[in-house]
Amino acid sequence: MLKLHSFAKFSLLVALSTSLIWQYPAFAWNKSGHMVSGAIAYTELKQNHQQVIEKIATILREHPEYSKFEQQWNSLNQSNVSPENKNLYLFMWAAKWPDEARNSQVFNYPTWHYINFPYQPGNSSNSIPREIPGEENILYAFQKNLDIVKSNASNSEKAVAICWLFHLVGDVHQPLHTTKLITNQYKEPEGDRGGTRFYIRVKPNSQTISLHKFWDDLILGSENFQTIRNTATRIRASYQRSQLPELRETQFNNWAKLESFTIAKQKAYLNGRLSGSTDNNDGKLLPPNYAATAKPIAERRMSLVGYRLADLFNKLFGER
Template sequence: MLKLHSFAKFSLLTALSTILVWQYPAFAWNKPGHMVSGAIAYRELSQNHQEVIEKMVAILKEHPEYSKFEQQWNSLKQSNISAENKNLYLFMWAAKWPDEARNNQAFNHPTWHYINFPYQPGSSSNSIPREIPGEENIIFAFQKNLDIIQSNATNNEKAVAICWLFHLVGDVHQPLHTTKLITNEYKEPEGDRGGTRFYIRVNPDGQTISLHKFWDDLILGSENFQTVRNTATKIRASYQRSKLPELRETQFNNWAKLESFNIAKQKAYLNGKLSGSSDKNDGKPLPPNYAATAKPIAERRMSLAGYRLADVLTKLFGR
C-alpha cells in the first residue's frame, strides 16, 4: 500500500475579499495557476501512463459536482475546442475545483490550503520548522485525502479526494502558503498570515495588494483554455524533468518544510529585508528587480508541482 509522508485570484466583491483575508490566507496560486499544474501533470501522464488518465477519468465522472464540469466544458466547445481535449480540461478543472467549492460548506476546508510555519528574521529557530500535531493544515489534508483514495471509499468520495490531491500539490509549491512572518509589526500568534497582511505595491504608483496575492498571480491571469494549455507547454519546455534535481525529494512535508518555507524566507521576504506595510491602503513599493526575480521562481515551483502530481498519481493509479 502506498504511503507518502507528511499553488484563485481574488475576484469577489471587495467586502467579501476583506473578510477572507482576515479569516485565512488568500488562494494559493489563482485558479489559472492551478489549472496549469493540472495541465502539466496531464501531459506527463499522456506520454507515459495513459492508463492512469483512464482510471482517473472514470472516477472523476462520479464526482458530486461533475455536472458543473460538464457545463464549463460545453461552453468551451462553443469556442471550437476539440473533443480530444476534454480529459485535459478535466485535469485543469480538478486542480481548481477546491477553490470553486469554497462557498459549499460540504466541501470547503479553508485551513487545508496552507501551513503557517513561523518565520522570525534573526531568530535561531528558522532552520527546519516543526508541525503542530493535530492541526488540520495542508500536510494533514494531503495524507487524509491520500488515505481516502487508497481506502474502500466510494468513487464519489474518491473523486473529491483526487481533486484535493491535485489542489494541495499545487498549493504546497506556493512559498507563501507555508509560512507566516513574525516581527514587532506582525506579532504572534497570527503574524502576517502568509503575506496576506503584508502590503506592497509592484510599482511606486501602483495599486496596493498583499504580498501573497502578488505571488498567487505570478503564473497566469486568465482561465482561457488555450492560454492555460500554452502556458503549461512553455513551462514544461523551460523546466524539463532532467534539469530539476528537486524531484529527488518525494515527501510532501519536505516540499513544504525544506523547499517552499526556505524560498519564502529567502526570496519572498528577502531574508527579512523586504519592506512591507500593515496598512492595506498604503503598501510599500517592491524593489525594482523583485518581480523579475520572482517570476522564474514561481514557474519553477509550478513545474515541480505538475511533475510531482503526475508522479503521485502514477503511484496511486499505475499498473
C-alpha cells in the same frame, strides 16, 4: 456526500470560514495557476502513462459536482475546443475545484490550503519549521485525502479526494502558503498570515496588493483554455525533468518544510529585508528586480507541481 467529517464538523468549519476569511490566505496560486499544474500533469501522463489518465477520468466522472464541470466544458465547446481535450480540461478543472468549492457547506475546508510555519528573522530556530499537533493544515489534508484514494471508499468520495490531491500539491509549492512572518510589525500569534497582511506595490503607480496575492498571480491571470495550455507547454519545456534535482525529494512534508518555507524566507521575504506595510491602502514599493526574480521561481515551482502530480498519480493508479 463525502464522509470526511461529521455534519457538525462541516457546519463548524463553514461558520469559522465565514468569520476568518479575511484572516487567512484566500488562494495558493490563483485558479488559472492551478489549471496550469493540471495541464502539465496531464501532458506528462499522456506521454508516458495514458492508462492513468483514463483511470482518473473514470473516477472524476463520479464527482458529486461533475455537472459543474460539464457546464464549463459545454461552454468551452462553443469556443471550438476539440472534444479530444475533454480529459485535459477535466484535469484542469480538478486542480482548481477546491477553490471553486469555497462557497460549499459540504466541501469547503479553509485551513487545508496552507500551514503557517513561523518565520522570525534573526531567530536561529527558523531552520526547522515547527508543526502544531492536531492542526488541520495542508500536511494533515494531504495525508487524509491520500488515505481516501487508497481506501475502499466510493468513487464519488475518491473523486473529491483526487481533486484535493491535485490542489494541495499545487498549494504546498506556493512559498507563502507555508509560512507567517513574525516581527515587531507583524506580531504573534498571527504574524502576517502568509503575506496576506504584508502590503506592497509592484510599481510606484501600482495598486496596493498583498505580498501573498503577488505570488499567487505570478503564473497566469487568465482561465482561457488555450492560454493555460500554452503556458503549461512553455513551463514544461523550460523546466524539464533533467533540470530539476528537486524531484529526488518525494515527501510532501518536505516540499513544505525544506523547499517552500526556505524560498519564502530567502526569496519572498529576502531574509527579512523586504519592507511591507500593514496599511492595505498604502503598500511599500517592491525592490526594482523583485518581480523579475520571483517569476522564474514561481514557474519552476509550478513545473515541479506538474511533474510531482504525474508521479503521484502514476504511483496510485499505474500498472503494478
